[in-house]
Amino acid sequence: MLLSLDGRGPLYRQVIRAIRCGIREGWLAPGTRVPGSRDLAADLRVSRNVVLLAFEQLKAEGYLEGRPGSGTYVCQSLPDTRLETPPADLPAAGRVRRQAALSSVGRRALQQFQSAMKPVRCHHRWQYDFSYGLSLPDEITAHYWRRTGPAMRSSDYDYGDAAGYAPLREAIAGLVRRHRGIATDASRVLVTSGSQQALDLTARVLIDAGDKVVMEQPHYQGARTLFLAAGADLIQCPVDEQGLQTERLPDDPGIRLAYLTPSHQFPTGAVMPYRRRLQLLRWAAAQNVYLLEDDYDSEFRYDCRPLEALAALDRSEQVIYCGTFAKSLFPSLRIGYLVLPDHLLDAFRAAKWLADRGNNQLHQKRLAQFIETGDYQRHLRRRARCYLRQRQALVDALAGVFGDRVRILGAEAGVHLVAVFPDLDEATLRRWIDRATHYSVGVYTLADYYHRAAPTQPGLLLGYANLSERRIRAGIQRLARALNDVQAAAA
Amino acid sequence: MLLSLDGRGPLYRQVIRAIRCGIREGWLAPGTRVPGSRDLAADLRVSRNVVLLAFEQLKAEGYLEGRPGSGTYVCQSLPDTRLETPPADLPAAGRVRRQAALSSVGRRALQQFQSAMKPVRCHHRWQYDFSYGLSLPDEITAHYWRRTGPAMRSSDYDYGDAAGYAPLREAIAGLVRRHRGIATDASRVLVTSGSQQALDLTARVLIDAGDKVVMEQPHYQGARTLFLAAGADLIQCPVDEQGLQTERLPDDPGIRLAYLTPSHQFPTGAVMPYRRRLQLLRWAAAQNVYLLEDDYDSEFRYDCRPLEALAALDRSEQVIYCGTFAKSLFPSLRIGYLVLPDHLLDAFRAAKWLADRGNNQLHQKRLAQFIETGDYQRHLRRRARCYLRQRQALVDALAGVFGDRVRILGAEAGVHLVAVFPDLDEATLRRWIDRATHYSVGVYTLADYYHRAAPTQPGLLLGYANLSERRIRAGIQRLARALNDVQAAAA
Numbered sequence A, B: 001m002l003l004s005l006d007g008r009g010p011l012y013r014q015v016i017r018a019i020r021c022g023i024r025e026g027w028l029a030p031g032t033r034v035p036g037s038r039d040l041a042a043d044l045r046v047s048r049n050v051v052l053l054a055f056e057q058l059k060a061e062g063y064l065e066g067r068p069g070s071g072t073y074v075c076q077s078l079p080d081t082r083l084e085t086p087p088a089d090l091p092a093a094g095r096v097r098r099q100a101a102l103s104s105v106g107r108r109a110l111q112q113f114q115s116a117m118k119p120v121r122c123h124h125r126w127q128y129d130f131s132y133g134l135s136l137p138d139e140i141t142a143h144y145w146r147r148t149g150p151a152m153r154s155s156d157y158d159y160g161d162a163a164g165y166a167p168l169r170e171a172i173a174g175l176v177r178r179h180r181g182i183a184t185d186a187s188r189v190l191v192t193s194g195s196q197q198a199l200d201l202t203a204r205v206l207i208d209a210g211d212k213v214v215m216e217q218p219h220y221q222g223a224r225t226l227f228l229a230a231g232a233d234l235i236q237c238p239v240d241e242q243g244l245q246t247e248r249l250p251d252d253p254g255i256r257l258a259y260l261t262p263s264h265q266f267p268t269g270a271v272m273p274y275r276r277r278l279q280l281l282r283w284a285a286a287q288n289v290y291l292l293e294d295d296y297d298s299e300f301r302y303d304c305r306p307l308e309a310l311a312a313l314d315r316s317e318q319v320i321y322c323g324t325f326a327k328s329l330f331p332s333l334r335i336g337y338l339v340l341p342d343h344l345l346d347a348f349r350a351a352k353w354l355a356d357r358g359n360n361q362l363h364q365k366r367l368a369q370f371i372e373t374g375d376y377q378r379h380l381r382r383r384a385r386c387y388l389r390q391r392q393a394l395v396d397a398l399a400g401v402f403g404d405r406v407r408i409l410g411a412e413a414g415v416h417l418v419a420v421f422p423d424l425d426e427a428t429l430r431r432w433i434d435r436a437t438h439y440s441v442g443v444y445t446l447a448d449y450y451h452r453a454a455p456t457q458p459g460l461l462l463g464y465a466n467l468s469e470r471r472i473r474a475g476i477q478r479l480a481r482a483l484n485d486v487q488a489a490a491a
Helices: A011-024 A037-044 A048-061 A104-115 A139-146 A166-180 A194-206 A221-229 A274-287 A342-356 A361-372 A375-405 A426-439 A469-490 B011-024 B037-044 B048-061 B104-115 B139-146 B166-180 B194-206 B221-229 B274-287 B342-356 B361-372 B375-405 B426-439 B469-490
Strands: A064-067 A071-074 A189-192 A212-217 A233-240 A255-260 A290-294 A319-324 A336-339 A407-409 A416-420 A459-463 B064-067 B071-074 B189-192 B212-217 B233-240 B255-260 B290-294 B319-324 B336-339 B407-409 B416-420 B459-463
Touching: A011 A037, A011 A048, A037 A048, A048 A064, A104 A221, A104 B194, A104 B342, A139 A375, A166 A189, A166 A319, A166 A336, A166 A361, A189 A194, A189 A342, A194 A221, A194 A255, A194 A290, A194 A319, A194 A336, A194 A342, A194 B104, A194 B342, A212 A221, A221 A233, A221 B342, A255 A274, A274 A290, A342 B104, A342 B194, A342 B221, A361 A375, A375 A407, A375 A416, A375 A469, A426 A459, A426 A469, B011 B037, B011 B048, B037 B048, B048 B064, B104 B221, B139 B375, B166 B189, B166 B319, B166 B336, B166 B361, B189 B194, B189 B342, B194 B221, B194 B255, B194 B290, B194 B319, B194 B336, B194 B342, B212 B221, B221 B233, B255 B274, B274 B290, B361 B375, B375 B407, B375 B416, B375 B469, B426 B459, B426 B469
Parallel strands: A212 A233, A212 A255, A255 A290, A290 A319, B212 B233, B212 B255, B255 B290, B290 B319
Antiparallel strands: A064 A071, A189 A336, A319 A336, A407 A416, A416 A459, B064 B071, B189 B336, B319 B336, B407 B416, B416 B459
16 A cells, blocks of 8 residues: 555554545546555554544545445545546646557557457357357366466576476477377476467567568468568468479479478368378478468367478478467467477577567466376367267257358368358358348357458368257358358348 | 268267267377266267167277276377378478578577576485575465465456556556665556566567667676577676776667666676666766666665665666566566566567466466565565575585685675685686586586676576575585595596
């Protein structure tokens, strides 16, 4: 409390004047809770009775009000509405609405944020929300993240290595060795605040404004906004059923980086075959380009054994590998990781150190133990069993309801698929999406994942991680009704 | 696991070939733990007996070894040392040591990191370590951070508002209103990953390479490295017993930002008087400069009531206020905050969204409840009582041992003070610091907090948050012996 007593007259009157002054000056705002009488007495070094006496008086005057069982509050409507009067010698009286004077990065960041799809979902807005990217932990996993945490050593409370908590780096190295075939130890692993920070650090360490960055078309829009904010010049390279069309990669010495999702192309879900992976690596070696491999949902595969990561095939230290626990555990965990070529380690560690000094160690320790004990693998197996059923329900429902009108892409892995409707145009698709909300169904157009070009086919991106089989079936039924409405209105 | 069976011959032989292949190709590295037989059997869709049979055979061949009670591991020394043979058509055989091709930010970040004092402390390296910045929670607070966390709603697991979890922003707004006199509501609060990210976001949003930034001399070196990495041109402004010498602030239209610690100057501990604060605000208004107020340890004050924050006096929306829980709770918590002028909110939220999408919500919820329940205030009062005694022990020990030779600065607040030794030169001081390590005492020179200029007086920065009174007294006794050694050797 900033309250201070002026030393004039009885103590309780001094306390009254101090509180009134706080209210008038605005930092004890209407509706806020006033500290308890014990706390206030300790702060002001007066007896509690003095404070209680002052409270009584201020309640009588209409400044404070007691709420039973909850404490004492500043009244919403105050007896005197005299405005805050700033000292006469302050530079400007009243609030000035300034124009923000931003850096070039600040201006671009603001522009991207304002034009981007926002990350905040409206929970329970729609009964059947096929939005992508929300995975919730089941009860067993949720319990792990709430229950009593591991014992802490004093160094766990201190700043740690900016590259991450050593046991977590070990655990992650073990995961990518076993599951993605990448021959790495913990030294090449850097823990980040989600894959978003992994991408951001890459942009900061490697990209100057004006540098060229190759992206898949369509692509993950979160990467696009980031590279545009960094001032990169984006070059789009098209995608087909086998992922990025590597034979169409440009020959341009100005290219610094290519951002790729070879294992499960986002959003189309295409898996890049071995031949194209080698072509990509050869191109990168010839052009001296870094490849940023975003392996965002490699944990869930249904019909096929996983191909090795691009980073597992890399023999010339060009691949920067990025993974995340946001899809396999839950988004707000905010832990992702990079596996880096040796020669980039120091620069990335430096950038992480400058950005935030490293992730919270309590949390890293909890995650490390979750992996070490095998709980994480068990979690993945439980989730994969659910997702497999949900995916099947979605594929069956789409085929049953739309028959030959729908073509399903990217259902082999991950927690979303793409449903292409070749006989619709984009305008009709958007009317359909709009109409679907009347049936409490949320669906999203594929077109949002393209940059400056229309998609070749109108399609929907359908996430299913967070919907039961029953809801999936009912949601697709309602979606069909919405399409009927739209087409009836057009006829 | 990436193991896949080739379908030839008996199942257990297929498993053996698959594991041998994994070992040879390097992703089952020597010394790593192999998944348990149950897990592996589930992954490969074979019976557990098949896997156990394969393990027995591989142990017999010297590929695997069992460790009782711990599982099965790849042997450290393997029977065949055939090197990993990459596919013949890969671009480069063998590892290539590449030169890192970094962006200008990447190059500057690396340079700053390599030249900076590193944040990783050697715990228990010295018995009497007066290093600054390590605060440990007491048992009550440590227990809070380990115990079962608050109940979570599904939206708590999802991405949240990049600006922070609403109840935590409310709680922080309440703290800065009550304790720092800043008339704000939650809308102007942005939660960051420690004050480091608060500074980093400020640099990104406001500073272009070549922009001028005013800093105190001496100053917090963490801010210096950050602004230098951003490419800023630093202007040093000297500090005296009243903090920044505001009459020496330069008149230069190229200045974009001034970084300041008015409430407890870092490292000298000077408190800036009201008159200078107004002078600073007038200068900022005239020059159109943003003021970044780092209020890093405002929670602990001993002899004086706190002055209001600079942000509380700001009437022209020029002050960006930055606070942290790293000092009041513990560093690895990694939660700090900004209180921003309205017109900068969107740009900062955009930068945070691009940087990492926002902090972990479980953790934010835990901190919000810690504040709301009053536990945080009780924690601060317990800590302040300890720190007050520790400070007194340090001041008394210094005066008792060094008498008139020492001048103590900045002891009114915070968890460190500065001891100036006017009769020593910097070279002697450094020999002393070096000699002190023989007595297991860690002390640090004030000179490291100056940029490109020697301090006017040789001094030590002494942190006391993490030392008992007994240790403080013993440490200062030993420090005196080290000085005797150095001066005896010189005589």
